[in-house]
Amino acid sequence: MDFKTFVFYFLSAILLFAAVRVITARNPVHAVLYLVLSFFTAGGLWLLLHAEFLAIMLVLVYIGAVMVLFLFVVMMLDINLERLRQGFWSNLWVGLPVAVLMVAEMALVLTGRYFGAEALPTPPPQPADYSNTKELGRIIYTDYVYPFELASVILLVAIIAAVALTLRRRKDTKYTDPSKQIAVKRNERVRMVSMPAEKE
């Protein structure tokens, strides 16, 4: 077993452990942290496959941005774990056999022959100055420019939908409009009332 294989098994073991802990951890914050760990090790696996750009993106985007957001949401929400776990054990006896059966069936269909090492030969090694980032950039902006633009349209739709579904103009907010404040006239602020003098 050379060093590379050792690293692969090492990272895979951590990844599997972390993934299992994501769904078994009692505390949701811990679950999110385990998810971070599993993403990080997956990034390491991608580095082994010479996909350094994707690995860095996984760490930057998923761990740096998405998971931090997740963490905030999980901390803000008061998740009632007891209610979520209700019926887990009684449903398990139905769910588990079905899941095992499906996995076994898939395993039978997809036995190593088609996806083994010989079906997918190792790609030729790239020269040392080969840049993954550059190649990805080239292909996204040339061959895949159409799907790339479509993805941007989908993001635009997501923004529009989010605004349409959540933006509410509340009537009871007491926010001030600076332009109205500036345009105010003296006689709108002060009212002269003439009244006769009165004795206390």
Added chain:
Amino acid sequence: MNFTIPDLYPASAEIFVLIMACVVLLVDLVAGKSRRWMAYFLTQLTLIGAFAITLFTMDGRTVLTFANGFIDDTFSDILKLVLYFSVAVVLIYGRSYMAERRLENGEFYLLVLFATLGMMVLISASHFLTLYLGLELMSLSLYAMVAINRDSAVCTEAAMKYFVLGALASGLLLYGISMIYGATGTLELPGVRQALYFNSANSKVLVFGLVFVVAGLAFKLGVVPFHMWIPDVYQGAPTAVTLFIGSAPKLAAFAMAIRLLVMGLFELAEQWQTMLMLLAVLSIALGNLAAIAQSNLKRMLAYSAISHMGFMLLGVLSGVVAGDPRYAVPAYSSAMFYAVSYVLMSLGAFGMILLLSRAGFEAENLEDFKGLNKRSPWFAFVMMILMFSMAGIPFFVGFFAKFAVLQAVVAAGHIWLAVFAVVLSLVGAFYYLRVVKLMYFDPPADTTPIRAPFDMRLLLSANGLAVALLGAMPQAILDYCAYAFIGGR
């Protein structure tokens, strides 16, 4: 590393719609609440413009562009023309309904436009990636449209159900696509077909992937056993949105079936035809039987949609007989005829619900149609035409659509399947005729005069008459559908 600018000409309609959608976004932002008609007007203008562009760039050639990600052929052109037409009709029918419920905002028109764009991309996809992205663009807009009445709990629940099940179906589809990619090494649909033609060693993996692809597809078509979302979404969504979901996306789903199964996985026809047969039989049976028990018209039409989609699949599955693709063109064109005529009838039927609804009242129950003949003999007549056509009574367009599909099924040698479909169509005729009976022989429960904008009345009448008159020339439509497939070769 040479890069040439891709040929944008075949995709000019898509580019036009995208630019106009952005224009509508900005105009509606500036125009504000009092000038909502501008968004409506611009949206209709966009559809007319796209119609003109597609019509004028239609030349019978098959062109691939964007590195084989986009295909422009007769099939896509004809389907897109029907698509623009049906979306424009949806907007005319739905406008006053949305306005009365204070739901007519710029986002509604924007989402309609983006969903239309997604469907166009889907119809013109020749690459798994663009197909998937088009599908997501369409679905995402639809999820938001279902939830647009955000203060209604029923609406939100329907949207949530649609969203979760839709995400699951997308996952299934993607998983299947990844298997097919693993086995063939390409994502381009013509490339997949070529790879399958020259080597069939990995057929096990391919069939494994195919199962997932068909499952994802069945969800989008809404056929049994992937139909659970249809009744709830149809009932829960605002009727104008139901009208939209029940019409144009059916065309897109049909195009998706043809692109995936015929254009990409044609060599596996033996396998997917068997799967589709199961789906079709279950859908026709369950759709027709469950519709009988419904008292809500929207729900009844939802079950009828399930059975109609099953019927349409009968056409798709009779293309190849024992490895012989001789019957492919008539079979697929009969399915296309069925899809187009179903869209026409569905537009009319939901249009009638919109016509009878008014502010604060939904005419969605069967009782609301009681005695319609006394209130408006003309629209009762229109509704009768639509119901007769949906039931497949001669000589309306629905009859000829059913007839064409059955012809293809018999030609493929599945006599028992044809008999089964006819028997269940007869069962289905019961609930369509029940509506006619309620309209003509029951006293009206509600005597409010029908008020609707003039353009809607006119179009709805034209829609009903079209269903009746197109039945006079079924061969012409069938020829057009066949032209779509032959021209596409």
